[in-house]
Amino acid sequence: MTLTPPRAVQDHQLADHSVDARMVTLTAMAPVVGTGGALAAWTLLKLIAIATNLFWFGRLSALPVAPAAAAWPITLLCPVLGGLLVGLIARFGSDKIRGHGIPEAIETILYGESRLSLKVAVLKPISSAISIGSGGPFGAEGPIIMTGGAIGSLFAQCFHLSAAERKTLLVAGAAAGMTAIFGTPIAAILLAVEVLLFEWKPRSFVPVVAATLVSLAWRPWLIGPGPMFPTAAAPAGAAWELPAAAGIGLVVGAGAALLSVLLYRIEDVFNRLPLHWMWWPALGAVAVGCGALVDGHVLGAGYGSIQALLDASVPAKAAATLLLVKATVWLVALGSGTSGGILAPILILGGAAGCLLGQLLPGHAGFWAMIGMAGILSGAMRAPLTGALFAVEVTRHFEALPCAVAAAGAAYAVSVLLTRRSILTEKIARRGRHILQEYTVDPLDLQQAEQLMTREPQTLPGTMAIDEARAFFAGQARFRSYPVVDAQHRLIGLASRTDALRWQVERTAPDTTLAKAVAGAGQPVAYPDTPAGVVADLILETGIGRIPIVDRATHRVLGILSRQDLLKPRGLRRKAETGRRRFVGRPTSGA
Numbered sequence: 001m002t003l004t005p006p007r008a009v010q011d012h013q014l015a016d017h018s019v020d021a022r023m024v025t026l027t028a029m030a031p032v033v034g035t036g037g038a039l040a041a042w043t044l045l046k047l048i049a050i051a052t053n054l055f056w057f058g059r060l061s062a063l064p065v066a067p068a069a070a071a072w073p074i075t076l077l078c079p080v081l082g083g084l085l086v087g088l089i090a091r092f093g094s095d096k097i098r099g100h101g102i103p104e105a106i107e108t109i110l111y112g113e114s115r116l117s118l119k120v121a122v123l124k125p126i127s128s129a130i131s132i133g134s135g136g137p138f139g140a141e142g143p144i145i146m147t148g149g150a151i152g153s154l155f156a157q158c159f160h161l162s163a164a165e166r167k168t169l170l171v172a173g174a175a176a177g178m179t180a181i182f183g184t185p186i187a188a189i190l191l192a193v194e195v196l197l198f199e200w201k202p203r204s205f206v207p208v209v210a211a212t213l214v215s216l217a218w219r220p221w222l223i224g225p226g227p228m229f230p231t232a233a234a235p236a237g238a239a240w241e242l243p244a245a246a247g248i249g250l251v252v253g254a255g256a257a258l259l260s261v262l263l264y265r266i267e268d269v270f271n272r273l274p275l276h277w278m279w280w281p282a283l284g285a286v287a288v289g290c291g292a293l294v295d296g297h298v299l300g301a302g303y304g305s306i307q308a309l310l311d312a313s314v315p316a317k318a319a320a321t322l323l324l325v326k327a328t329v330w331l332v333a334l335g336s337g338t339s340g341g342i343l344a345p346i347l348i349l350g351g352a353a354g355c356l357l358g359q360l361l362p363g364h365a366g367f368w369a370m371i372g373m374a375g376i377l378s379g380a381m382r383a384p385l386t387g388a389l390f391a392v393e394v395t396r397h398f399e400a401l402p403c404a405v406a407a408a409g410a411a412y413a414v415s416v417l418l419t420r421r422s423i424l425t426e427k428i429a430r431r432g433r434h435i436l437q438e439y440t441v442d443p444l445d446l447q448q449a450e451q452l453m454t455r456e457p458q459t460l461p462g463t464m465a466i467d468e469a470r471a472f473f474a475g476q477a478r479f480r481s482y483p484v485v486d487a488q489h490r491l492i493g494l495a496s497r498t499d500a501l502r503w504q505v506e507r508t509a510p511d512t513t514l515a516k517a518v519a520g521a522g523q524p525v526a527y528p529d530t531p532a533g534v535v536a537d538l539i540l541e542t543g544i545g546r547i548p549i550v551d552r553a554t555h556r557v558l559g560i561l562s563r564q565d566l567l568k569p570r571g572l573r574r575k576a577e578t579g580r581r582r583f584v585g586r587p588t589s590g591a
Contacts, residue, residue, distance in 0.1 A: 014529060019202045026165060030172050030207040033155055034214030037148035037176025041215075042222040044125045044144050045181070051133020052300065055082065067135045067299035075135075075296070076289030079333075082134020083285035086338050087278040089127045094119045097127045098277075098337045101142030102195065102381075103427045105149045105174060109196060111433060114153055114166035121150035127339040131281070135288055135299040137330040139344025140181055148177025152211075168204040171196045172211035179215040182228050187390035188212050194383040195424065200439060227396040228303075231310035233366030235400050241363070245403035246410040248357050248368065249375035252350050253411030256379030257418040259327065259349070264426050266335030277337055284336025291329035298326045301344045306373075309351035310395060312366035316359050323352035342423065343377070350376025367403075370395055374404040379411035382422040382437060387411070442533060443569030449535055450528035452568050453549045453559030459483045462492045462515030466503050469514055473500040483548045483557050484514045490555045491525060491548050493518030526561065527552045532569065535561050 046062045053061040055078045067078075090098050097120065108116055128143035152173025156166040174196060175188040182188075192208045193200055219225070235241055270280050291298045295318075297305050305322060308314045314322070330345040354372020358365040370391050378387030388408040392401050415422070425435040460469065460482045473496075481496035492515050503517065525548050526535050535547050549559040 014531070017202050022165065023203045023206055026168050026203065026207040027210050029155070029159075029169060030210035031214045033152040033169050033173045033207075034176040034211035035218060036151040036155065037144075037173045037211065038180040038215040038218035038222055040121075040125065040147045040151055040173075041140075041144050041177045041180030044129060044140055044147060045223065047125055047129030048132050048140060048301075051082075051129045053133075055134045066304050067133075067296075075292045076286070079135040079285035079288040079292070079299075080282050082130050082136060083281035083283070083333075083336070083338055084279075085130050085134075086127050087281045089123055089130075090281075090337075090339070091276075091278040093123045093127075096120050097124045097339050099142075099427065100138070100334060100340055100342045101128075101144075101146035102342070102424050105146055105170070105196060106424065106435070107428050107431075107433065108149075108153070109167050109170065110198065110428075110435070113163040114170045115157060116146075116150040116153040116170065118150075118154060121147060121154060124150065124339065128341070131339045132301055134285070135292060136285070136333055136338060136340050137288060137291075137298050137300070137302065137326060137345055138333070138338075138340025138342070139301045139303075139347075140341055141178055141343040142341025143339065144177035144181055145174040145341075148173035148175075152176075164203070167197070168207050169211075171204065172208045175208050176211045176215035179212045180219050180223060182390070182394055183216070183219055183223075183226075184228075184390050184393040185212045185216045187386050187393050190386045190389055191381075191383060194386050195381060195437075198437075198439075228394050229307050229310050231307070231366055231370070231395050231397070233310055233312065233364045233370055233395070234397055235367055235403055236363050238362075241403050242406045244361055245371045245375075245406040248354055248371050249378070249407030249410030250414050251357060252353050252372050252375040252407070253379035253414035254418060255349070255353060256346070256376050256411060256423070257415050259331065259346075259380065260419055260421070260423040260426060263331050263335055263423060264430070266331055267337075270336055280336040281333075281338035284333040284338060287332035288329045291325045295321050295325045297322055298329050302326070302348050303344065305348050306344070306351055309348070309355050309369040310366045312355070312364060312369070314352075314355060316356060319352045319355045323349055323356070326352070342380070346376055346380050347373045350374075367400065370397065370400060371403055371407045375407035375411035378408035379415035380423050382412065382415065382424070384408040384412040443573050444533035444536055444566065445531055447532040447569050448528065449526050449530045449532060449549045449561050450559065452532050452565045453528075453561045454565065455559045457483065457557065457560040459485045459489070459557060460495055460514055462486050462513060464514045465510060466500070466508055466512050466514060466517050467510035469495060469517075470500045470504060473497045479546065479562075481544070481546050483560065484518050485557055486515065488554075489557055491523065491550050491557050493523045494544070494546070494548065523548070525550050525555075528558060532561070532566060536566050539563060539566075 049062045049064050052065050052067055053059050056067050124143055125147050132138050149170045152169040156169040171192045175192045178188040179185045189212055197204050326348050350372040351369040354369040355365050358368025374387045374391035378384040388404040391404045392398050421429050428435055462484050481494050484492045484495050486492055495514055495518055524538050524542050546560050546562045548557055549561055550557055
């Protein structure tokens with residue numbers, strides 16, 4: 001008898017990576033998504049400029065301009081008016097525009113089958129432009145990640161794609177949007193890997209790279225060439241700079257953890273207010289207006305403040321004021337549920353902290369501001385590679401990468417030790433959804449069937465009568481099913497307790513042999529070199545809890561792989577994680 005294993009078993013070939021022609025298809029689609037992300041970034045920046053000109057200068061213009069603190073009624077009223085408009089858009093448009101974008105994108109990826117709506121793609125940039133243009137202390141990166149992701153998701157929904165493939169194009173759009181804004185393609189790709197993709201596979205990595213590079217090619221035409229924050233700050237090349245950078249990373253990493261805790265404490269306060277959440281952004285904007293009366297630099301995205309910190313043109317007292325006031329207004333405004341990003345404010349806070357700490361260190365204060373930015377970005381987002389590469393890409397000072405890595409690594413270490421969740425995942429966790437940002441290889445994909453199977457399993461001869469089989473299952477059987485084999489131990493099929501009961505109900509002739517009773521049942525099998533993960537998928541698809549493992553050439557039964565066997569790799573991994581032994585210097589027994 002010839003058995004035909006499922007196509008998943010037949011087609012699977014052992015390789016370092018899981019890749020097929022679908023990667024080529026997604027990569028061919030990526031340039032469209034990359035172009036869409038770049039155009040979305042250009043549109044968002046224009047919308048922010050229009051909103052800023054309308055709110056603060058009363059003119060209709062798309063020329064870039066920063067909010068400027070005016071007389072106190074205007075400084076207070078502009079942010080409040082912007083908050084009211086954002087609340088109305090969220091209430092009567094879509095509440096998915098609330099927040100800073102990245103947690104919403106993560107939740108859509110993990111729990112929403114990577115499906116974002118056209119309404120979000122349209123309303124998110126509009127609401128963010130109003131929020132930032134009216135003086136909200138936010139950046140454009142969170143909104144563009146959400147908007148670019150929505151473009152990628154909408155494009156993917158036009159085709160017959162899986163949820164994983166839609167995720168790839170969603171993240172490609174998000175990375176393309178970030179690249180267009182900041183001109184940081186490597187950091188955008190790493191952000192995709194560290195924060196959004198929850199995997200590192202060619203199927204997702206290659207299309208994200210393609211979309212990001214297409215967006216980078218569009219950037220000089222749409223937004224402008226060169227680094228976003230050119231600066232003369234550079235490392236001196238001294239050996240002591242690495243430990244100094246790590247020390248700054250420890251400080252700003254602890255600060256990032258504190259910011260996350262404070263943000264969600266403030267959010268809890270708003271949740272207890274006897275007001276509909278539609279009014280919260282306007283209430284939070286009151287704090288923005290009051291903060292602007294103390295320091296007008298806290299208004300808007302604050303890209304000018306980032307440039308000034310990198311240029312070391314901010315005195316220590318002004319840097320301290322900017323740090324305290326910007327942190328306060330940003331936390332209150334973001335905790336109110338308005339629309340805006342976190343990256344630019346975090347960069348300002350890290351830059352101000354680095355600038356202040358740099359007063360105690362030799363060298364250019366702007367260099368230490370850049371190191372503070374790398375550290376706080378890593379600690380806040382739990383993305384150390386993104387933090388380090390972003391800081392050097394956005395300034396084009398790649399010679400500072402070792403110090404940036406030192407700060408990012410130290411900040412990441414202290415942040416994960418101090419808080420269980422990041423500023424990005426805490427909001428999702430509060431909705432009852434667990435997020436794990438550690439990437440490990442599935443142990444089932446490392447093990448093959450022959451390494452886990454029960455060898456030489458008990459079998460039933462094909463010549464056995466079903467009357468004997470019923471008696472066997474009634475009294476002697478230890479398992480629910482057994483392989484049925486011929487005289488050469490070749491698999492004929494699988495007999496189970498369920499089969500025995502069916503034969504009794506159907507009054508099958510008692511002298512019918514098992515070979516005849518189970519033949520033609522379409523028994524799923526696997527081979528010794530079949531990955532255990534493929535066998536696990538086979539069990540899920542068929543509902544059969546014990547899969548025979550047969551020789552590829554002869555179909556002789558070599559073993560059985562059960563659900564219980566599939567737990568063995570987890571036990572081995574747990575032992576590898578927790579079993580601690582000493583080998584060097586260990587006492588030996590014997591003479």
